[in-house]
C-alpha cells in the first residue's frame with residue numbers, strides 16, 4: 001500500500017532505502033568481460049577475414065582499412081566486372097560477402 005501513496009505526498013527523505021534495481025541488474029559491461037561472450041558477440045556481429053583469421057569491426061571504414069591499406073596482401077576472390085579491380089572476400093555470420101571499392 002505504501003507504493004500507492006507515493007504519488008500523493010512526495011518524500012525527499014528516501015536516502016535510507018535506495019532503489020536496488022539499478023545496482024542489482026547485470027551490467028552489459030560485465031557481461032562483455034566474459035571471454036566466451038566476447039567471442040560469441042564477434043562471431044555474430046563482426047566481419048571475419050579467413051586469410052588473416054581475424055575479426056574486425058563491421059563498418060565500411062574497417063573494411064577499407066583491412067583490404068585497402070595492405071597491411072598484408074590479400075588474395076582476391078575475383079575481379080570487378082567494371083574496373084577489373086580486385087574483389088576480396090570476408091564473412092559475416094559465416095556467410096561470404098564480397099568487398100570491392102571501385103575507383104571513381
Ligand SMILES: [Zn+2]
Nearest residue numbers: 049051052066
Ligand atoms: Zn584479412
Ligand SMILES: [Zn+2]
Nearest residue numbers: 080082083102
Ligand atoms: Zn570496380
